[in-house]
Amino acid sequence: MVNTAHPAVDRVxxxxxxxxLAPDIRWLDEAATTAxxxxxxxxxxxxxxxxSLVFTIDGEPLLVxxxxxxxxxxxWLGEMxxxxxxxxxxxxxxxxxxxxxGGVAPVGHPRPLRTLVDVDLDxxxxxxxxxxxxHTVFPTSFAELLRITAGTATPVTPPExx
Numbered sequence: 592m593v594n595t596a597h598p599a600v601d602r603v604x605x606x607x608x609x610x611x612l613a614p615d616i617r618w619l620d621e622a623a624t625t626a627x628x629x630x631x632x633x634x635x636x637x638x639x640x641x642x643s644l645v646f647t648i649d650g651e652p653l654l655v656x657x658x659x660x661x662x663x664x665x666x667w668l669g670e671m672x673x674x675x676x677x678x679x680x681x682x683x684x685x686x687x688x689x690x691x692x693g694g695v696a697p698v699g700h701p702r703p704l705r706t707l708v709d710v711d712l713d714x715x716x717x718x719x720x721x722x723x724x725x726h727t728v729f730p731t732s733f734a735e736l737l738r739i740t741a742g743t744a745t746p747v748t749p750p751e752x753x
Contacts, residue, residue, distance in 0.1 A: 599690045599723035603699035607729070610739045614729040622725035624693030626659025629728055633719060636660070641712055641720040641736060643695040645679040645687060645704075648672060652679060652687040654704040655747060656697055656720070656736055658711040663747045668707075671745075693725040697740050706742035708733065713744070 604616060623629035626640040638660030646653045646665065653676065657663050669676035684692050688700045697706070697720050712718050713733040720736070722729045737744060 597724045597727075599694065599696075599699065600727050601723075602689060603696040603723040603727075603729075606696075606698035606700075607739065610735075612731075612735070612739070614731060616722045616727055616729045619726050619728065622693065623721075623728065624725050629719060629721075630659060633728065635719070636715075638711065639715040639718050641697065641709075641718045641731070643688075643697055643721055645684045645692075645695060647677045647679050647683065648674040648705075652683060652704055654688075654695075654697070654706040654740070654742075655709070656706065656712065656740070656742065657709040657747050658714075658718075660711060661748055663709075664749060667749045668745075668747055690721075690723050691725070694721050694723055694727065696721050696723045696729075697731075697736055697742075699723055703741065706740040707745040707747065708736045708740065708742040709747045710744050711746075712736065 626637045630637040640659035641656045665676040719728045
C-alpha cells in the first residue's frame with residue numbers, strides 16, 4: 592500500500608514516541624482485520640499477533656490485547672475481574688480509541704483505557720499489533736505492551752485442567 596499517512600496512525604506514532612519508541616510501522620497491501628490475516632501477511636504464527644479487542648465491563652470500555660492463538664473467554668474473564676464483560680459497539684470502540692474496529696492499536700487513544708495484556712503473548716520474543724488502521728502493524732514485545740499501555744498481565748482463558 593502506498594499511503595503512509597493517516598490521522599489515527601499518526602496518533603499511534605506520537606504515542607509510541609512519547610515512550611521513546613520509533614518502531615517501523617508497516618503498511619500492508621491488504622487490510623488485516625483478523626489475527627490470521629495479519630499473521631499471513633507477515634509470515635508468522637497467529638499467536639504472535641496482539642489482537643486489540645474492546646469490550647465493556649460494567650459499562651466502561653476495556654481493552655484486551657490477546658494472542659491471536661485463541662479467543663477471550665469473556666464469561667471466565669468477567670468472573671475473574673468481578674464484573675460482566677460484553678462486546679463494545681462500533682460507536683463505543685471509535686469513541687474510546689479514536690480508531691475503527693480492525694485497526695485498533697494498543698495506544699493513541701483520546702484517553703487512557705483500562706488494558707489487559709494476555710500472558711500468552713509473553714511466549715513470543717516479538718509480537719505485532721495494529722497501528723491505528725486495518726492496513727498497519729508494528730512490532731513490539733509483551734514487556735513493551737505492558738509498559739506503553741500501563742496494562743495488567745492477565746490470562747484471558749481459563750487454565751488447562753491437569
